[in-house]
Amino acid sequence: MQHKISIWPVIVVLLVVVSMMGMSTSGGRQRSIDEIIVHCTATPAGREVTVADIDRWHRQRGFRRIGYHYVVYLNGSIHPGRPVHEVGAHCIGHNTHSIGICYIGGLSTDGHHVEDTRTEAQRLALRALLMELKRRYPHAVIRSHRDFSSKACPCFDATKEYLNLSNTTLQ
Numbered sequence: 001m002q003h004k005i006s007i008w009p010v011i012v013v014l015l016v017v018v019s020m021m022g023m024s025t026s027g028g029r030q031r032s033i034d035e036i037i038v039h040c041t042a043t044p045a046g047r048e049v050t051v052a053d054i055d056r057w058h059r060q061r062g063f064r065r066i067g068y069h070y071v072v073y074l075n076g077s078i079h080p081g082r083p084v085h086e087v088g089a090h091c092i093g094h095n096t097h098s099i100g101i102c103y104i105g106g107l108s109t110d111g112h113h114v115e116d117t118r119t120e121a122q123r124l125a126l127r128a129l130l131m132e133l134k135r136r137y138p139h140a141v142i143r144s145h146r147d148f149s150s151k152a153c154p155c156f157d158a159t160k161e162y163l164n165l166s167n168t169t170l171q
């Protein structure tokens, strides 16, 4: 019981925050979205990485800015990246009709092994973000980057974990 009482207010707050972020970043323009693709930064467990860091890495790779639309920090806070109305740069062949979300982590502390390093706060935030995106794009399915790539990203089976949510139409 203690567990449930402590977690639900967090989810409600997250949903409100995500809703507000959506209103401020949609710009009134809509893309047709049929996939939400989950990524990780492939950085060691516990290492703080910011949107600014990812933005810098992606610009170094020739992107015009960060390629993901949302980033989930270790503390569970959700940060906007590339505006949702802009096509992302996160999954070859799938960018036009998808939204890319990324959590910080994905490698063991020594950086040598693929690992599901999501903190409890990140797990809650990811699910809250995905629920909000499913409300906005009811027909979008949730997939792992690795479904479309030889990479291990996002270092857990997002397609399987979120399958029920994927198949649900939230209004």
Ligand SMILES: [Zn+2]
Residues within 6 Å of the ligand: 038, 039, 040, 090, 145, 153, 154
């Ligand atoms: Zn990825």
